[in-house]
Amino acid sequence: SPRESKYICRILTGKLRLGASSVTILNALSQAFHYEDPDEVENAYNFHPDIGHIAELLRNHDPDRIMAVGPEPGIPIKVMLAERLPDISQIMQKMGDTVAFEYKYDGIRAQIHKWGIMS
Numbered sequence: 666s667p668r669e670s671k672y673i674c675r676i677l678t679g680k681l682r683l684g685a686s687s688v689t690i691l692n693a694l695s696q697a698f699h700y701e702d703p704d705e706v707e708n709a710y711n712f713h714p715d716i717g718h719i720a721e722l723l724r725n726h727d728p729d730r731i732m733a734v735g736p737e738p739g740i741p742i743k744v745m746l747a748e749r750l751p752d753i754s755q756i757m758q759k760m761g762d763t764v765a766f767e768y769k770y771d772g773i774r775a776q777i778h779k780w781g782i783m784s
Contacts, residue, residue: 676690676716687710687714687716688707690716691703691706691707691710691716691719692706694706694716694719694720694723695723697723698720698723698724698726699726700723700728700731705728705731705732706719706723706731708734709722709731709732709734710743711742711743711745712734712735712736712737712740712742712743713734713737713740714740714741714742714743715740719731719734722734738778738779738780739778739780740778741776741778742776744774
């Protein structure tokens with residue numbers, strides 16, 4: 666239907682504007698394909714952030730392939746963003762006694778991928 670088409674296009678372009686994130690979609694795919702561990706699916710997505718690719722692996726009911734997804738040259742790895750907390754004491758409480766801090770510089774994130782052996 667036209668309405669379904671609208672939302673499929675929004676999912677594909679990442680512009681849902683519904684509060685549904687990729688994790689919501691991954692959890693739904695895990696349930697739809699009866700995959701027992703949605704955390705494994707999310708981990709695979711973090712290494713290969715293509716929902717279509719992950720859906721294809723789930724559709725084929727091959728848990729070993731989901732668990733084997735890892736870094737691959739040419740496929741960008743999802744960036745881990747830090748959770749914001751209002752002050753250092755809350756950060757220390759959440760992380761424990763040993764923490765490291767870095768300055769945050771504005772700019773662009775880049776990943777450089779190289780095929781072959783580094784020399």
